[in-house]
Amino acid sequence: MSWPRKSRRPGRVAHRGVKGRNRREAGPFWQTRFAVVPLLVFILAGFYLPLFKLLSLSLFDPTFTTAHFRRLLTVPVYAIALWTTLKISFLVTAGCLLLGYPVAYLLVHTPQHLRQYLLVCILLPFWTSVLVRAYAWMVLLQDGGPVMQSLRSVLGNAAPKLMFNLNGVLIGMVHYLLPFMIFALASVMRNIDVRYLQAAESLGGGPLRTWWHIYLPLSVPGIRSGCILVFVMALGFFLTPALLGSRQESTIPMMIGEQIEDFLNWGFAAALSITLLAVSFIVLAPTYRFLRLGFAPK
Amino acid sequence: MHPQIRRLYSAVLLLAFVAVGNVALIRSAAAQQPQLTVVHWGGALQDAWRETVLKPFEQKEGVKIVDLSPPSFAKIKAMVDAKNVEWDVVDVLPQWYIEGEQLGLYEPLDYKQIDATDYPRSAVAPSGVGNSMFASVIAYNTKVFNKGNHPTSWAEFWDVKKFPGRRGLQRSARYLLEAALMADGAPMDKLYPLDEGRAFQILDRIKPYVTNWWTAGNQPALMLASGQLDLSMAFTARVYSYAKEGAPVDIEWNQGIYGYEYYVIPKGSRNKELAMKFLNWALSAKPNAEYAIKFPQGPVNRRSTELIPADIANWLPSTPKNNERMIPMDAEYWAKNEARVKEKVEEWLVK
Numbered sequence: 001m002s003w004p005r006k007s008r009r010p011g012r013v014a015h016r017g018v019k020g021r022n023r024r025e026a027g028p029f030w031q032t033r034f035a036v037v038p039l040l041v042f043i044l045a046g047f048y049l050p051l052f053k054l055l056s057l058s059l060f061d062p063t064f065t066t067a068h069f070r071r072l073l074t075v076p077v078y079a080i081a082l083w084t085t086l087k088i089s090f091l092v093t094a095g096c097l098l099l100g101y102p103v104a105y106l107l108v109h110t111p112q113h114l115r116q117y118l119l120v121c122i123l124l125p126f127w128t129s130v131l132v133r134a135y136a137w138m139v140l141l142q143d144g145g146p147v148m149q150s151l152r153s154v155l156g157n158a159a160p161k162l163m164f165n166l167n168g169v170l171i172g173m174v175h176y177l178l179p180f181m182i183f184a185l186a187s188v189m190r191n192i193d194v195r196y197l198q199a200a201e202s203l204g205g206g207p208l209r210t211w212w213h214i215y216l217p218l219s220v221p222g223i224r225s226g227c228i229l230v231f232v233m234a235l236g237f238f239l240t241p242a243l244l245g246s247r248q249e250s251t252i253p254m255m256i257g258e259q260i261e262d263f264l265n266w267g268f269a270a271a272l273s274i275t276l277l278a279v280s281f282i283v284l285a286p287t288y289r290f291l292r293l294g295f296a297p298k
Numbered sequence: 299m300h301p302q303i304r305r306l307y308s309a310v311l312l313l314a315f316v317a318v319g320n321v322a323l324i325r326s327a328a329a330q331q332p333q334l335t336v337v338h339w340g341g342a343l344q345d346a347w348r349e350t351v352l353k354p355f356e357q358k359e360g361v362k363i364v365d366l367s368p369p370s371f372a373k374i375k376a377m378v379d380a381k382n383v384e385w386d387v388v389d390v391l392p393q394w395y396i397e398g399e400q401l402g403l404y405e406p407l408d409y410k411q412i413d414a415t416d417y418p419r420s421a422v423a424p425s426g427v428g429n430s431m432f433a434s435v436i437a438y439n440t441k442v443f444n445k446g447n448h449p450t451s452w453a454e455f456w457d458v459k460k461f462p463g464r465r466g467l468q469r470s471a472r473y474l475l476e477a478a479l480m481a482d483g484a485p486m487d488k489l490y491p492l493d494e495g496r497a498f499q500i501l502d503r504i505k506p507y508v509t510n511w512w513t514a515g516n517q518p519a520l521m522l523a524s525g526q527l528d529l530s531m532a533f534t535a536r537v538y539s540y541a542k543e544g545a546p547v548d549i550e551w552n553q554g555i556y557g558y559e560y561y562v563i564p565k566g567s568r569n570k571e572l573a574m575k576f577l578n579w580a581l582s583a584k585p586n587a588e589y590a591i592k593f594p595q596g597p598v599n600r601r602s603t604e605l606i607p608a609d610i611a612n613w614l615p616s617t618p619k620n621n622e623r624m625i626p627m628d629a630e631y632w633a634k635n636e637a638r639v640k641e642k643v644e645e646w647l648v649k
Contacts, residue, residue: 075645076645077641077645077648080648081644135520138521138526139524142525142526143464143525144525164509242469242513243513243514246511247508248647248648250644250647255644259637261372263636263637264401265637
């Protein structure tokens, strides 16, 4: 189906279209709507049912109890871990955006034959497991390792430590999540009409001004979806913080894994998961309004 | 529909039918040959196990063995709860054995089929059998320390003036609290039940000097071997696998903490009888010894010690001269207390 090009509220137009002019083309009402049913059933059974089970697991053990949530609220280590998880996710998202934006720009505005090589460079680490990458970073960032040696030769003793602390976690996670940010950005940048930029230039805008007033606002949907994607994925990391972090970088997913695997306390693990989910919903709440617009075609 | 597309559809459908038929055939054929699904910890250890224990059993009994990794306590419970048990023999940690037995997750073992006369008493349990002895000890980089000059007790490990260097400790409750209490001079045979308050006070002293709190079993051995740590708590067999390749690492047996890994048969296994037979084989002298030679964790069968060369015996936690300098981990204590104490450890770590 092709969308009417100039519409700003495509949802409404499409609706009118089905009812009116396009009716015969789209088939009778039940045919078009019922096509959605299998998908709906799949989503309900595959996502919402387990989520509901998770919630009940955290509240019934086997009779109704708030013990798991009380423990979560009263033992300070979980609040600290939640804060650490959010802090790391924010910083990783910011890092991915800063590094990913220029790369995505380059990817989109490079001639076709060079783009392939660039794509391979981005995708190659993408196919390596998170564990292997963490160990590889440990080799690179260790005390006598190549990165620290060159840093030290430039900065002397002022060289910051890059492993077994927050820096290490950020490096490892940004490296893992960068391709997601780049592809989210590139998919939007690819559709930016270059004639807008030419128009701006012909009206006397310099490259920086053109970028700031034209390109950046047009790439905002990509920034938004990239940031949400990376942030949500970062919330679930446990291997990288455990291997590259210090004792202070303990995240909620690390604790969920331990409760499930070692202590068989699935009720408490469920309570931790529900809390992480709820907090991420709250944190992402301001973006929902944009998210809805994000689905609208141009 | 376009005729070409229709032809394509029928071809795909036909292929699908053929594929389904084949799978069904293969499945029914597989169902006839007895098959055992066994689970161990993966990596070099799994290769050694496959070669020395699994393959000979397959040939001897004419059965097929599928080996998976890693064991998961959570998966065992989920399988038993769902009454759909896909694992027949699993290697589990000692505290998983104790807790799992209390939860009724394992089949009782039939010691008429498993000949335990040559196993030590401590390895024989109602629904699990100790199969190899591991130990957590002080390990060091030999470029920094050497046989004559290295920490020989946890008190010396704690002594950062006499033995400066980058230290690693396990991010766990087990081993860590025992080590702390020994560092404070608590008598080795009277550690349990652990004096937790005292242990944390002693841990406070070493906290600023710990470079890495490791979580994965292989991590400290790797970091010592590659020079990222000078001194660490580590598992002996993991250190051996690097030392054997010539890496500058060695261990101190004194005040090590040892325990057994247990073989269990999850309750409801479809191949219970074959699994018992397998356990009897795996712990008989020859395979038990050959596995220990490849991956030096202590064998349980007394008669297997004769089959092990001296240079390997030096690396085994079960060899008397090593064993008598260590303490046994109290798995029962940890099965009861680990969740609670680990929370305290995490709280102490982020402070």
